[in-house]
Amino acid sequence: MNEYNFAYLDEQTKRMIRRAILKALAVPGYQVPFASREMPMPYGWGTGGVQVSAATLTPDDTLKVIDQGADDTTNAVSIRKFFENTAGVATTEETAKATVIQTRHRIPEAKLTEDQILVYQVPIPEPLRFLEPRETETRKMHSLEEYGLMHVKLYEDISQHGAISTAYAYPVKVSGRYVMDPSPIPKFDNPKLEMDAIQLFGAGREQRIYALPPHTKVVSLDFEDYPFEPTKADHACDLCGAEDSYLDEVIMDDAGNRMFVCSDTDYCRTRRARGSQGRLSKEDEI
Amino acid sequence: MIVQNQFSGGFQNAPIEAAHAFRAAMTVMARPGEIRRIIGTHPPAPLSVVAGTLLLTLCDPDTSVFLAGEVDTNVVRQWLTFHTGAPLVTADQADFAIGTWQALMPLGQFRIGTPEYPDRSATLIVECDDLNQAGAMLTGPGIKGVARLSLPDIPMLQTNAALYPLGCDFFFTCGDKVAALPRSTQIKAEG
Numbered sequence: 076m077n078e079y080n081f082a083y084l085d086e087q088t089k090r091m092i093r094r095a096i097l098k099a100l101a102v103p104g105y106q107v108p109f110a111s112r113e114m115p116m117p118y119g120w121g122t123g124g125v126q127v128s129a130a131t132l133t134p135d136d137t138l139k140v141i142d143q144g145a146d147d148t149t150n151a152v153s154i155r156k157f158f159e160n161t162a163g164v165a166t167t168e169e170t171a172k173a174t175v176i177q178t179r180h181r182i183p184e185a186k187l188t189e190d191q192i193l194v195y196q197v198p199i200p201e202p203l204r205f206l207e208p209r210e211t212e213t214r215k216m217h218s219l220e221e222y223g224l225m226h227v228k229l230y231e232d233i234s235q236h237g238a239i240s241t242a243y244a245y246p247v248k249v250s251g252r253y254v255m256d257p258s259p260i261p262k263f264d265n266p267k268l269e270m271d272a273i274q275l276f277g278a279g280r281e282q283r284i285y286a287l288p289p290h291t292k293v294v295s296l297d298f299e300d301y302p303f304e305p306t307k308a309d310h311a312c313d314l315c316g317a318e319d320s321y322l323d324e325v326i327m328d329d330a331g332n333r334m335f336v337c338s339d340t341d342y343c344r345t346r347r348a349r350g351s352q353g354r355l356s357k358e359d360e361i
Numbered sequence: 362m363i364v365q366n367q368f369s370g371g372f373q374n375a376p377i378e379a380a381h382a383f384r385a386a387m388t389v390m391a392r393p394g395e396i397r398r399i400i401g402t403h404p405p406a407p408l409s410v411v412a413g414t415l416l417l418t419l420c421d422p423d424t425s426v427f428l429a430g431e432v433d434t435n436v437v438r439q440w441l442t443f444h445t446g447a448p449l450v451t452a453d454q455a456d457f458a459i460g461t462w463q464a465l466m467p468l469g470q471f472r473i474g475t476p477e478y479p480d481r482s483a484t485l486i487v488e489c490d491d492l493n494q495a496g497a498m499l500t501g502p503g504i505k506g507v508a509r510l511s512l513p514d515i516p517m518l519q520t521n522a523a524l525y526p527l528g529c530d531f532f533f534t535c536g537d538k539v540a541a542l543p544r545s546t547q548i549k550a551e552g
Contacts, residue, residue, distance in 0.1 A: 089383075090418070100543060101544055102526050133381050
């Protein structure tokens with residue numbers, strides 16, 4: 076613990092990130108450039124989220140880290156251990172006990188409170204990037220509020236597939252101004268973006284930070300005749316029986332048998348501890 | 362009471378105290394109208410505890426600071442330079458500005474960002490005689506329903522909000538209390 080400055084980063088780096096976070100909160104949905112640092116983990120492992128968390132943590136915090144909803148995957152375990160070692164903060168797997176939650180690609184099922192902060196790891200922060208590769212152009216499009224291209228993209232989804240087939244990283248308009256990429260969360264999670272907690276987004280490789288203050292109006296882009304629909308697999312969780320949670324599909328053998336389980340491991344475990352059962356819960360613990 | 366000089370009055374444990382101070386600053390910026398307490402430094406008069414702590418939490422050689430009116434004293438200049446290394450500049454170049462509302466005016470002299478980079482705007486730390494959750498009605502991001510906050514000049518701040526997404530952002534400080542007003546907040550006079 077004493078070998079590191081609190082939360083790994085040096086103070087000047089944290090000040091730079093903190094200033095970016097304040098401007099990001101003042102202009103919700105706008106991507107603030109910041110001087111992202113090399114972190115002791117590869118790009119794509121959440122270096123943006125780690126830097127935002129490091130600048131946000133205090134010694135009193137309890138940290139939870141999830142990767143696709145799970146607390147026990149390599150990415151989540153590594154980052155949790157990183158902050159245990161460098162910041163000495165308490166960690167937890169229980170959503171309700173955490174004060175700072177760093178997430179990759181999910182919003183927890185349990186409703187977050189105003190005492191919590193949700194930090195997203197973001198791979199590509201620019202929602203227009205796959206439509207327009209030039210940064211100079213996308214920046215101009217944001218400044219002119221020129222988002223027609225995004226609607227054309229959604230329209231092409233409909234003309235090709237009969238529905239808006241974008242299933243994750245579904246674009247949203249923030250507070251009636253900026254179109255924002257909510258990071259690759261499933262569109263099932265989009266309605267939860269209007270929440271009581273502060274949401275911070277960090278993209279390390281792309282060097283951008285953006286934010287959603289609590290209760291900010293977040294609208295998923297759609298059309299009058301093709302309204303936005305949050306979707307999930309049409310099953311109940313096979314372990315806890317939940318019908319309202321986002322599910323992962325797991326192939327179980329070569330015969331094509333499969334099961335569906337909550338992607339949010341803490342939600343599933345909490346439900347099972349209360350006695351909820353699913354289709355396969357009689358079998359051995361998986 | 363220690364004798365104030367330019368070397369004293371900084372953080373005792375900078376990484377920890379700055380982390381707590383930033384969390385409070387972030388919380389009030391994310392929730393306009395909310396008031397938090399920040400301590401940690403003992404800045405020279407006339408700087409308030411909270412203003413001094415904000416400056417030491419956010420400023421360094423990368424940020425230019427404008428000292429407005431009566432806070433622009435030799436003692437304050439030396440204290441801020443020793444603890445932050447921030448260059449002291451005129452209002453039109455400032456990333457951060459500190460002073461009373463009257464001393465900071467006119468608001469038009471501060472940077473409001475550019476359409477491509479609205480983040481390149483000044484943050485004003487406004488020293489107030491009084492700070493409480495009464496007066497102007499605030500709505501917008503970070504606010505559930507309506508919040509209230511005592512503001513120094515409602516029409517001027519409405520003009521700033523109308524520039525959105527450009528404009529300045531504000532911290533209002535009083536003793537050890539701080540509140541914030543980002544440019545995204547819509548303001549109505551008490552009605």
